[in-house]
Amino acid sequence: MLKPRTVWLTNKTSREIIQQWIDHRLAKKWGLSGCADFQGLIPESRFLYTVRGAPYSLQPKPRKLDSGEIREYWACDALEQAMRAIYKKCGLPLASSHSGRKSLCTNAVVKGVPIETVSRILGHASPETTIDYVVIQAKRIEEMCGLDWV
Template sequence: MSRADALTPAQIHRVLKTCQLMQHSEGKRCAVALSHAALRVTEVALLKTEHILFANGKIKEEIHLPASICKLLKPRTVWLTNKTSRAIIQEWVDHRLVKKWGVSGRAEFQGLIPESRFLYTVRGAPYSLQPKPRKLDSGVVREYWACDSLEQAMREIYKKCGLPSASSHSGRKSLCTNAVVNGVPIETVARILGHASPETTIDYVVIQPKRIEQMCGIDWF
């Protein structure tokens, strides 16, 4: 599993603010917001407009991810109820309309083509995937598809924010850690992340020494 750091709410806010100073800021902020809604980087890259928007243009609160874009072909649901995330997603939709990326000219889906990829690169093209080998515990090597370009872009975002150990996987780890710290049952978090067992979810909880200090009020010096 990735050794990516989990971010505190303050760090997530700082990352989103810093993105506003970067090129293609709307797309980068949207990618970060979606990753912190528990989407894996390849799911973000393959997400379609119709997965995010209703035909009437409203942003969905429950996103049903089809098996075709999910790890191990297991469909699942993620939730987009965070107000900041929803505002960032709308900013990205507005940006696509201005750039005329995947537009239909019709009123449905806010004027976007429903089958179009939701996220685009700075050049106005969907992110591409590359085949990669994965060695299973059994020793069998299987091929899977990954979006290295979006993964690298997100690593660069975090690096510029002074978070060199963060990656696209930090979104899922941050959601898990912050939820558990705030008392959400681990079984609920497992369902959000799409884990078959809460034991897998426990490995996603990353409690940094500074956070322990804040929680316990311990003076380490």
């Protein structure tokens, strides 16, 4: 909890939009390295910039843990909103980086990928955490069991 996560962009339209952003950065000359590696971008530079070419900034935010403890973490609400806009353009209006992680987990488990492997992909310390990410909808249960209810 409260650590950076990898977001796997498996949606073709999402990848195309990200490539358009890279092309835009190259045209604007934001964070260029001068070499061909990493499509010419400086790997240590921030990937996303505001429309004015400035990096997004993180702000401290409090979060109440299940234990009741309040812990401060750093987040960027403006960047989260930008990512939600990208998902919306891709036809995924309710998606977020976290829902994408749940979807990846659920689809992998349904396809038979061991929970330990999925846990490692998601960066979880234990498979027990990963199990909470699996979302099995009633329709999928019907399909699996050949049932006609719910």
